[in-house]
Amino acid sequence: MTFPYLLTLIVFSPLLGILVLAFTPKTKESAIKLIGVLATIPALILTLYLYIAFQLGAKLSDFAEKVSWMQFANPEVFNSVYSVNYELRADGFSILMLVLTALLSTLAAIASIHIKKEWKGYFILFLLLQIGMFGVFAAGNLILFFIFFEITLIPTFFLIGKWGYAEKEKAALSFLIYNGIGSAILLIVIMFLFAKIGTTNIEALMSILSNKAILSESTKMTLLIALIIAFGVKLPIFPLHSWMVRVHVEAPPSIVMLHAGILLKIGAYGLIKFGIGFFPEQFQSLATWIAILGVINLLYGAFLALIQTDFKKVLAYSSISHMGIVLIGLGAINSAGVQGAIFQVVSHGLLAALLFWLVSIFYQRYETTKLAELGGMARAMPVTAGFLLVGALGSLGLPGMSGFIAEFMSFLGLFKSMPILAAVGCLGIILTAVYLLRAVLSITFGEGKTTNKVKDMETIEKIPAVILVCLIVAIGVYPDLIASGLTNTIETIVIGLGG
Amino acid sequence: MMEFAWIIPLFPLLSFLLLIVYGKKWGSAAPYIGMLLTFASFIVSLLVLVARFENPTYKAEATWLTIGDATLTAGFEVNQLNALMLVIVSLVSFLVHMYSKGYMQGDERISVFYSYLGLFTFAMLGLVLSPNLLQTYIFWELVGVGSFLLIGFYFYKEEAKAAAKKAFIMTRIGDVALFIGMILLFWQVGSFEYDEIFASVSAGTISSEMITLTAILIFIGAVGKSGQFPLHSWLPDAMEGPTPVSALIHAATMVAAGVYLVATMFPVFAASEAALMTVAIVGAFTAIFAASIGLVQKDIKRVLAYSTVSQLGFMMLALGSAGYVAGVFHLTTHAFFKALLFLAAGSVIHAVHTQDIEKMGGLWKKLRLTGPLFLIGTLAISGVPLLSGFFSKDEILVATWVHGHTILFLLAIIAAFMTAFYMFRLFFLVFGGEARGDTNHVKESPNVMTVPMWVLAFLAIFAGYINTPWFGSFLGDWLTDGNAALGHGHIEGPIWIMGLATAVSLLGIALAWLIYSRKSLSRDWLSSRAPYAYQLVNKKYYIDEFYHFTVVKAASILSRVARLFEVIIVEGLIKLITAFITGLSKLGSRMQDGQVQTYGTVAFLGLAVLVIVLALTGGYL
Amino acid sequence: MDLETLLSYRWSAMTPEFIILGVVAVLSLLDLFLPRSFNRKLLGWLSFASIIAALITVFTLIGDTPVSILYDTFRLDSFAIAFKILLLIGAALAMLLAISYEPEEKLEEYRGEFYYLFLTALLGVMVMSSSGDLITLFVGLELLSISSYILVGMRKNYLPSNESAMKYVINGAIATAITLFGMSYVYGISGTTNIKEMAAALGAIDQQQHLFLLALAFLMIVVGLAFKISAVPFHMWAPDVYEGAPLPVTAFLSVVSKTAGFIIIIRIFIGVFFQVPDLSGNNSLILSLQNYLAVIAGATMLIGNIVALRQSNIKRMLAYSSIAHAGYLLVAVTAFSPFMIETLWFYLGAYLFMTLGVFAIIQVAAWKAKKVQINEFAGLYRSSPFLAVSLAILFLSLAGIPGTSGFIGKLNIFMGALSTEPTHYILASLLIATTVISYIYYFRVLAAVFFRQPQQETKISFSPPAVIVISLCVAVTVILGVFPNIAFDFLHGNFLSFNDFIQ
């Protein structure tokens, strides 16, 4: 059976919500919020359908779509080399990411109840952002990928700049510039491949580039490094991370849920699909450096997180540190490592979303995220404190939760290829525990510092937290849940890496 | 029966889930749920143990995670060792559940307490059942969380917070070592399964260096959990948790997990003399080191804590001296009498609301039940003949001697002497003499607390008889049955060792009696002799201070360096670039001076430059 | 020549020009004889109608090309038609702006001139776009220039207007002189002014110093025309003139006049210099002189984008951004890819809509404000979401964000720069880099518009023509961004990649 336009439907399903919102008057707040949340549901259902269909063994080719989009040059005079198609496709990894995106979008939409003003504009931009994210993971050729990649930037810019905290404009601009540079480099690479090879179709490029004759060794290496920089900004790889800290601190939590949950992961996605996918040999020769970068990320982020006084900053640096695990996994260049990296992508997505949702909840009540001003939350809001603890334990890699699986596999991989480095990296595991406990305990434990009378989580607030925790634990307890879908993706990658 | 062993951990897990969700609603009903479910798992584990007597080892597993071509499995296994452990754990856990009903009476978060207990018990039982290293590691960590949560149960106390954090992080250090060792083994063996590991070890496919390395790494993990030197200092602080917790986690079960791990991995250790030696030395040193600190502690629970550390040292020593049986045997007996001691101490604290032994005294008359129970425990741990501790400790000494560690043997003897001394010091200070604090409102604990103690007391006395020089070493034979790598069920040692052991323990008791009960020797008789030594011991050899000034400081310095780097290099670079661009644009807009002739000039100059270049290069550029 | 030959020409090819010309004549007379009281705006509508009519006729002319009359001084090839379409659309929209333009001092008495000078300028460009002879090219160019000098100075009593006109005249005249000088050399070597014959003559020459002289002439013409497209080194007039000129005129300059510049550049480059062998004799002159163009293009992009960062007046900022866009377009010219004309056409079209849209918004938003400072746009989103969102979309397009026509255009140029041999890596990278820089100033405006609070609540009064322009521009920008093939298919379907350029 085939699925005509399923991917297109998924990608553009938020448009429906946008249209409805466009015609709802500003003043109907509750209605707007409701629509905003509901608008994310169709995509969720469709992606789940896609996932199930895929798990039931539907062929990936059944999902692919292709429509001619534009020709730069006249196809009658020149051959159709200079033509770009609108083509969508999906593989195990991207399906996984699509599901994750849909899920987190819905949760973030629910989490948006804490947004204070102008819900209409907020939700319209929110849904636009969602389209962009879907598109990135469903894109079948690089130009489409790039287009959606850029489309994510704009709504995010406005969402940060309008609904963020004190320093929001600065954060928004630096977000834009950094990612602009990243995408600029990406565009150069893409157009170079397009101009020199004549296609940007991802599968086609994979097969063509595997041919040694195409492009010289050094060119490939340059392209790969360019790609690593381009996606390194997104991931972010040290030292390209300072924008990301600002965004994490200034952006509204519901957006950070998506940002940390999905947008950062686009970097990893691109690195895996294009970095390794297109230039496996070159990637192998860089593997050591990637792994070293990973360890640096891991430790650097951890050490900085250790002395932050603002919980949001702690989480921001912990994100940097956790992205180090992804690099470590990729640097291992074996199936365990790559799988670990992918798991980390998913798991950190969920954990970051959870933690920032909790931040949003207690910021709502305490109007601060400074560690010094918080404390003893376990008495005032035991449930929130409990979830916070769960989140912290999850992201410090407690077995039984998704974080551990990712960490375990990444290190398993790295220990095979470069044990010494891996051993150094293991320091990071300890540090992670140290800084997370330091931060979380000083918020939840100890004598209560703040005097405001606060209520614990509302039921509506519990929904996202519970769902996220369930997923985190589910993956942690039975990782094959998602590992099974990834096997062929990883096989192709590892085969590309030559065993 | 054994194929249902997997159900054992599920009872406590169920209790955890139920109580965490509905605990608030059910309130006072929570303890009964906890007790019921743990009792159920105790019964099942008992049945499993019985079943294990006639049936061979049972193992079941299913695919858990596929990595490339390797598939990791999860499952459970029932062999002699963990069948035994199952019973110990579930029993002690059940008793503690019961005891806590009385001890935690009136605490509004009692349901949370029970749910945590459930979580811990689940993890501990899971750990015991694990058939492979990875699964062990997983539960190993979960056990740590359980302990972390329970230590931090009184979250509003800064000490509790600190202790919980310390416990988690220090054990984590060990865990990472275990993590590394485990992964290294995996790449050597290609599997986490115990039996496959042992197989390839005995097959000699692994280089001896690798064996030693991994064994030691795994041992470091054990060191962390079992509070061996140098990772011991979290255990005494862990006494911030409620006393029943100390009894369950920090005496009977979790801290023993380290020993259990070494015991399970014994074939690997046995394959490397160096590894065994390390274990033995660390064990012996810890034994005497902790005992010496125990001599001067003023907090009833801390004395017990240090004695725990020291006893665990004994077990490690045993394992390190190839005394597999001795180790496990002491593990068993220790579980009972130490749990007993803690519960008794708990009931004392419950009665007098202080932990400072200086403020106690003369409680023998007040606490008619607790006193004798405590005495039993004390006798047992001091190795007084005919009680359980006597037999197991004797086994250890024999093993050490036979294995030829003369020095370690001496250390062990001294440690044993100290044990006897400080335990009775404790006993006399708490129960003997006259009351130093006000004791008029002191009353005996309710039955729900005393009954478990009676059970434990019974076991503390008679558990030793399952493995004695006289009535046959039933336990040993059973444990080592069909597994040559574990050594003999019973090691014949010279008879004088038993005499010596008895002598030193009696000597210790006598000394304690002289100083603290009969007061014929002044209390600072010894400390005044060597004030510095006393100071040193009293300050626990400044271990914590040492860590604070090395590890912690180093970390914070590194963090500061990182921050400097962040501010100066990372941010600075960006500032530089932006400054450059803005400077350029400033220059550009200044050139735009509004003079039309300037514009014309610029255009002309542009043309001129182009033409000149053309002229010079002759058209080629 | 006798009457037969005259009548034998297919004058129908010139219908659009005739329409414009006729209306110009009529308008000037009407303006002369109509009473003061008569509302001159009707003249505006009349001229608008004439532009539309011309546009329609141009569409009818598609197909039977190339037509060449008057000894090839006027040729109607697909190139001419394609660009006339752009020009007429641009002029029509600019005219709408002009109709709704209301400076604080009324320009009633010379409103009429305002309109027919618009038309004469337009006429000049149209002549250029379809002229096969240096003379007509030159005359058309001057017709455009002289009309626009007056248009810039239209607000007689407004000092900035006078001053900008003055600067425009002086610079423009110098540029003209340089161009003319260059052209004279070309004529001297080829001995003819007819482009086709020129191509033949120049293709034959072999003398080194003649070629050298040609290269010299080439540079002079390039610099001279750099004035029209406001490219380095002749770019500095642009900010001042844009700021001083009446807003519709600014719009006209930045769109129509820039297009005109590129039209003449293409005419001369492809018609003349592409045919000339270079000094080594084995390569086309224009290809061997690519690097000069590359330098100019790079410098234009850099200066335009970097200096724009510091502008506080939005008209000046747009002036610099239009300089930058000239740079982007020059990249396409430099690369000289097989589909250069398509690329330029598409980009100029996209640029036309986004720029005119932006100017329309400014005209509406800054209705009362004498100067248009960027911070005066703060909180525009509050006072008029429609304007704010439209501005956002158009700016995104100018910044080349996907989903808008600007992105497709840039992609096109980029493709050209990378697909040719030699590949222009540096130029392409520079294009992207400067684009990223341009984000800063575009988004700074948007940040002011959306994130800040308005200083004082200003009541915005919409005038229908301006609103039409805005909505149309936004619509086209988005549509071309999402379905670019609408434009490309039109090109490929009707003009078959302009291979009738020289026949």
Next chain:
Amino acid sequence: MSTVPISAYLTLALVLFCIGLYGALTKRNTVIVLISIELMLNAGNINLVAFSKFGMMPSIDGQVFALFAIAVAAAEVAVGLAILIAIYRNRKTVNVDEFDALKH
């Protein structure tokens, strides 16, 4: 009749052009600037005419072109002067370097 080589005319034109350019870029008085521009344009015309007579392939086109150029130049300067008058009304000066209200 005497034959002056074409190079002479070309040199003259070049010199004239440079003089004009110099004047246009340096003189303060706008009128003179405009006149200098006239010089530049006429330099072009000289070229054209010279080429059309003594060029390697003489043709009438050059002179036609020159005529157009002259007309254009006249118009240009006329407009220039008109604008100068307008600005003089508001500014009371003809010095080109004082017209710098618009800058940066």
